[in-house]
Amino acid sequence: MKRRDFMKTPLLVAGAAALGKAGMAAGLLGTGTAQAAVQAGIPDIALNNGMKIPQLGLGTWTLAEDTIPSIRAAIEAGYRLFDTAQAYGNEKQVWEGIKQSGIARKDVFITSKIWTNSMRNPPQKPSIDKSIELLGGEYIDLFMIHWPVKERIRETWETMEEYVRKGLIKSIGFSNFNPHHIEALLKYAKVKPVVNQIEIHPYHTQEQNVAATRGYGIAVESWSPLARGKVLDDPTLAAIGKKYGKSVAQVTLRWHIQRGLITIPRANNPAYIAENIRIFDFELSKEDMTAISALNKNDRMADPDNFSW
Numbered sequence: 001m002k003r004r005d006f007m008k009t010p011l012l013v014a015g016a017a018a019l020g021k022a023g024m025a026a027g028l029l030g031t032g033t034a035q036a037a038v039q040a041g042i043p044d045i046a047l048n049n050g051m052k053i054p055q056l057g058l059g060t061w062t063l064a065e066d067t068i069p070s071i072r073a074a075i076e077a078g079y080r081l082f083d084t085a086q087a088y089g090n091e092k093q094v095w096e097g098i099k100q101s102g103i104a105r106k107d108v109f110i111t112s113k114i115w116t117n118s119m120r121n122p123p124q125k126p127s128i129d130k131s132i133e134l135l136g137g138e139y140i141d142l143f144m145i146h147w148p149v150k151e152r153i154r155e156t157w158e159t160m161e162e163y164v165r166k167g168l169i170k171s172i173g174f175s176n177f178n179p180h181h182i183e184a185l186l187k188y189a190k191v192k193p194v195v196n197q198i199e200i201h202p203y204h205t206q207e208q209n210v211a212a213t214r215g216y217g218i219a220v221e222s223w224s225p226l227a228r229g230k231v232l233d234d235p236t237l238a239a240i241g242k243k244y245g246k247s248v249a250q251v252t253l254r255w256h257i258q259r260g261l262i263t264i265p266r267a268n269n270p271a272y273i274a275e276n277i278r279i280f281d282f283e284l285s286k287e288d289m290t291a292i293s294a295l296n297k298n299d300r301m302a303d304p305d306n307f308s309w
C-alpha cells in the first residue's frame, strides 16, 4: 500500500458491540484459554497493516516483582495484550508470566518500546535484539519509539523497519508523538506506523492529538488511563459509576473504550485486574461520555516536546 493510501485507511473498531465480538475472538484464539477471553468480550481494533490488537490490555510499568503473578492473573481473567518497555526492566518477567500461564504465543499481543538511552547511543540494534530475546526470542507484535528523541527518530525508525522486514517485529509505532512528530516521520517512513501511545485520561483528553493521529490512519492507545489513580476520587465519575453499578475505574475505562482507544490500565491487585476487564457489559450514554470528557483540564504528567529523560 502506498503512503497516500494507508493514510486514508479508516480505522475500524472491529466489533463495536463488545459482546457480539466474542465469536470472532474465539476464532482468533486457541482453544485452551480462549474461553476467558471470549467471556471477557474484549473487542479488537484493526490496525492499518491488517493486524488486530485487543482494545484492552495490561500495563506493566512499575509492576516489578509483581510482574509474573500479575500477567498470570490477567491471562486467567481474559487479557491478551501486554504493554512493556525496555525502561520498565521487566520484559523477561512479562514473557515468564506468559510462558507460565501456558497460553500459546500466537494468542497474546506483546508490545514493547525502545528507551531514550538506546536511541541516543547507536547502534540501536543490540537493544532491540535484547528486547526480542527477553520477550521469548521469536518476535514482538508491536515495537514503539518510547519518546520522540528528535535527533534520533529517523535512524531509530529505519532500524526498526529492518526488523519488520526480517519478521522479528510484526508492527511498529511510537509513543508520545505530537502531530508534528508524526508528519515529519511520514515523509520518510517506508513501513507505516500503526499506533501512537499517548497520555490520555479524563483530566487530559487530548482530542486534537487523537483526531490528528487518526487522520493519518494510525490507531491511538491511551497510557495512564486512570491518571495513575488521580481520577479515582472524582465525584463526577463516582456519580456516573453509581448509575450503572460500576466503579470509577470501570466507567473511566469504559469511556476510553467508547472513544475507540486501545487502553492499558496497570494493576497488580488481582481484584483490580478482574474489575478492569468487566467493562463490556454496559454502555455509557452520550451525555455521560460528554460529562467525562468535560473533566478535561489539560493536566498532563509529561510533555513530549520538553522532557529531560
Ligand SMILES: NC(=O)c1ccc[n+]([C@@H]2O[C@H](COP(=O)([O-])OP(=O)(O)OC[C@H]3O[C@@H](n4cnc5c(N)ncnc54)[C@H](OP(=O)(O)O)[C@@H]3O)[C@@H](O)[C@H]2O)c1
Residues within 6 Å of the ligand: 058, 059, 060, 061, 062, 083, 084, 146, 175, 176, 197, 198, 222, 223, 224, 225, 226, 227, 228, 229, 232, 247, 249, 250, 264, 265, 266, 267, 268, 269, 272, 273, 275, 276
Ligand atoms: N508510553 C509511555 O510513555 C507510558 C507512560 C506511562 C505509562 N505507560 C503505560 O501505561 C500503563 C498504565 O499507566 P500507569 O501505570 O501510569 O497508570 P494507570 O493505569 O493510569 O493507574 C495505575 C494505578 O491505578 C490503580 N488501579 C488500577 N485499577 C484500579 C481499580 N480498579 N481500582 C482502584 N485502583 C486501580 C493501580 O493500583 P494497584 O497498583 O494497587 O493495583 C495503580 O496505582 C503503564 O503501566 C505502562 O504500561 C506508558
